[in-house]
Amino acid sequence: MNIRDLIRFCFRALSGYPLRTGLMLLAMGMGVCSVIVLTALGEGARQYVAGQFKSLGTHILIVLPGRNETTGGPPPMMGETPRDLTMADAMALKRSSAVHRVAPIMVGSAPVAYAGREREVTILGSTHELFQIRDLSMAQGRFLPEGDVRRPEAVCVAGYKIKTELFGNASPLGQFIRIGERRFRVIGVLARKGQSLGLDMSDVMVINEASAEALFNRSSLFRILVQARGRDAVGRAKKTILEIIQKRHDGEDDVTVITQDALLATFDRIFITLTLAVGGIAAISLIVAGILIMNVMLIAVSQRTTEVGLLKAIGASGRQILKLFLAESAFLSLVGATGGLALSAGGCLLIQRIFPAFPITVPLWSPAAAVSVALSCGLIFGVLPARKASRLDPVAALSRR
Amino acid sequence: MRIIHMEDIQRDFQVGDEKVHALHNVHLSINGGEYISIMGPSGSGKSTLLNILGLLDRPSTGIYRFEDTNTTKLSDLQQAEIRRHKIGFVFQFFHLIPRLTAAENVELPLVLAGEEPGRRKQRVKDILARLGLSDRARHRPDQLSGGQRQRAAIARATIMNPAVILADEPTGNLDRSSGNDVIQAIETLNSEGMTVVLVTHDPELGERARRRIQMVDGRIVSDSGGHE
Numbered sequence: 001m002n003i004r005d006l007i008r009f010c011f012r013a014l015s016g017y018p019l020r021t022g023l024m025l026l027a028m029g030m031g032v033c034s035v036i037v038l039t040a041l042g043e044g045a046r047q048y049v050a051g052q053f054k055s056l057g058t059h060i061l062i063v064l065p066g067r068n069e070t071t072g073g074p075p076p077m078m079g080e081t082p083r084d085l086t087m088a089d090a091m092a093l094k095r096s097s098a099v100h101r102v103a104p105i106m107v108g109s110a111p112v113a114y115a116g117r118e119r120e121v122t123i124l125g126s127t128h129e130l131f132q133i134r135d136l137s138m139a140q141g142r143f144l145p146e147g148d149v150r151r152p153e154a155v156c157v158a159g160y161k162i163k164t165e166l167f168g169n170a171s172p173l174g175q176f177i178r179i180g181e182r183r184f185r186v187i188g189v190l191a192r193k194g195q196s197l198g199l200d201m202s203d204v205m206v207i208n209e210a211s212a213e214a215l216f217n218r219s220s221l222f223r224i225l226v227q228a229r230g231r232d233a234v235g236r237a238k239k240t241i242l243e244i245i246q247k248r249h250d251g252e253d254d255v256t257v258i259t260q261d262a263l264l265a266t267f268d269r270i271f272i273t274l275t276l277a278v279g280g281i282a283a284i285s286l287i288v289a290g291i292l293i294m295n296v297m298l299i300a301v302s303q304r305t306t307e308v309g310l311l312k313a314i315g316a317s318g319r320q321i322l323k324l325f326l327a328e329s330a331f332l333s334l335v336g337a338t339g340g341l342a343l344s345a346g347g348c349l350l351i352q353r354i355f356p357a358f359p360i361t362v363p364l365w366s367p368a369a370a371v372s373v374a375l376s377c378g379l380i381f382g383v384l385p386a387r388k389a390s391r392l393d394p395v396a397a398l399s400r401r
Numbered sequence: 402m403r404i405i406h407m408e409d410i411q412r413d414f415q416v417g418d419e420k421v422h423a424l425h426n427v428h429l430s431i432n433g434g435e436y437i438s439i440m441g442p443s444g445s446g447k448s449t450l451l452n453i454l455g456l457l458d459r460p461s462t463g464i465y466r467f468e469d470t471n472t473t474k475l476s477d478l479q480q481a482e483i484r485r486h487k488i489g490f491v492f493q494f495f496h497l498i499p500r501l502t503a504a505e506n507v508e509l510p511l512v513l514a515g516e517e518p519g520r521r522k523q524r525v526k527d528i529l530a531r532l533g534l535s536d537r538a539r540h541r542p543d544q545l546s547g548g549q550r551q552r553a554a555i556a557r558a559t560i561m562n563p564a565v566i567l568a569d570e571p572t573g574n575l576d577r578s579s580g581n582d583v584i585q586a587i588e589t590l591n592s593e594g595m596t597v598v599l600v601t602h603d604p605e606l607g608e609r610a611r612r613r614i615q616m617v618d619g620r621i622v623s624d625s626g627g628h629e
Contacts, residue, residue, distance in 0.1 A: 005512045016500035310496040313457060314510045314557065315485020317478045394457045398492065 028336025042275025125212020309397025329382025548579025
């Protein structure tokens with residue numbers, strides 16, 4: 001029996017029961033589709049996070065107070081540190097030839113008031129170099145002025161959301177607002193930039209670091225952002241940063257330096273694992289579809305007992321019958337998988353339509369994996385019914401009407 | 402030329418605790434071109450004998466030679482090979498595959514044998530014409546009359562040009578006139594040299610055969626043309 005006849009016979013057998021065949025195809029198709037769409041979502045999330053890191057700026061190193069012994073874990077957001085990072089530490093880093101820019105960051109919260117409106121706002125104390133390091137852009141006015149960073153200056157730059165809430169559509173430039181007990185003049189408004197690393201840059205007020213020290217009455221920094229001179233300089237920068245801080249902290253190695261690449265790699269790993277896990281869960285539906293195929297094929301075998309008996313009588317060997325029924329299962333899973341591919345393409349397009357900002361991407365391996373799992377499920381679960389058919393006793397099979 | 406030789410065939414079935422002898426001490430030789438009817442009451446073992454002749458069933462003991470091949474020693478694959486090329490079955494209930502057209506049903510043995518499509522079509526066309534089914538080729542079995550279905554089944558049984566036609570009550574499900582058509586078709590094949598073995602319990606039908614075998618309780622009790 002040649003392959004074309006085999007396919008034709010299967011096709012006729014399957015199209016003879018359109019509802020049953022349709023349902024099996026649907027189950028297989030949904031399984032394949034869910035694997036592909038879910039992995040695409042996972043991959044999209046990974047790329048989204050990667051994009052977020054890129055928006056942080058380039059060749060960035062983050063210096064955190066405190067030592068984190070384990071590598072690859074989350075940075076110590078909170079925790080006891082023996083020695084604070086200070087503005088002086090930050091300025092000392094500039095001595096390294098590998099370091100291009102340095103932006104200390106102090107974070108606090110204070111009430112901001114203007115014309116009777118008041119609200120708690122996250123205050124970011126930094127320097128003018130933050131602008132380049134974080135790749136910010138202005139909607140209005142200018143960023144913190146260059147000059148002596150150690151001198152408090154009563155000027156501030158508002159995030160876009162804060163500006164809208166305090167001033168509405170009026171221009172805030174030159175207006176005086178109150179932050180805590182102090183008066184500041186608004187000199188600029190940040191452009192809308194969205195989230196980056198969990199900090200919503202539209203919902204902050206940026207002031208001079210020295211002013212923030214005075215405002216919060218402390219000198220400890222939240223972190224220091226360092227921009228290396230180039231991609232090649234990142235490793236050298238990390239080494240010198242550690243050396244400089246260690247020297248300044250009485251030989252104590254008590255800071256953590258995270259490179260953007262290392263951070264990105266960590267998140268990459270997390271998201272790939274997540275994608276695999278979600279894909280694996282979806283693959284279970286493929287196995288369920290395989291079991292469904294087995295069930296329905298078993299029913300088909302008992303419904304077509306006389307047919308099997310007849311085929312044997314006209315000269316089909318047990319092997320040929322086995323092949324016929326296996327081919328039917330394979331045909332089902334192949335067509336179902338193809339349908340699933342089409343379905344997932346449609347699903348991805350739809351998601352892209354609804355969430356244009358989300359970079360949904362189908363990783364190349366996932367359709368291949370989904371289709372091969374679907375096929376092997378169909379074949380593995382097709383073996384049992386096919387064997388049952390091939391072992392039917394033709395005399396008994398034909399004695400039924 | 403002798404094509405079938407059975408020696409001391411016995412076939413037992415286990416029914417509950419009891420052993421039932423469906424066939425007992427059966428000796429049978431058939432020459433090429435013979436026209437044989439096997440008659441007997443129900444349960445006399447005639448269908449079992451036919452199934453063993455057609456290699457659908459294996460005897461419990463005894464030797465069955467088909468064209469000098471000892472079939473009892475053949476594998477499933479080799480037996481299927483003989484069924485495909487040397488034996489044609491005609492059943493009481495036709496056993497046409499309902500989703501396939503008459504022509505596709507007739508074509509099936511050629512498909513299983515791996516015959517190439519171009520040659521298949523011509524052979525199917527010829528044989529349907531011979532059995533008067535040319536205008537019914539594209540009809541499905543449920544669109545055919547009983548007589549037409551059985552003729553399609555005969556076409557399927559003979560398309561491989563087998564040595565033997567085994568017919569199990571071929572008219573049992575037909576009215577008299579279409580039954581006659583079917584018998585005539587079978588007898589025409591016999592007149593062209595095909596060996597025909599016909600199981601029936603209709604005496605009138607059985608009398609038409611040149612050699613008549615009577616069975617009772619799994620034994621051959623009379624054989625009008627035995628050649629031991």
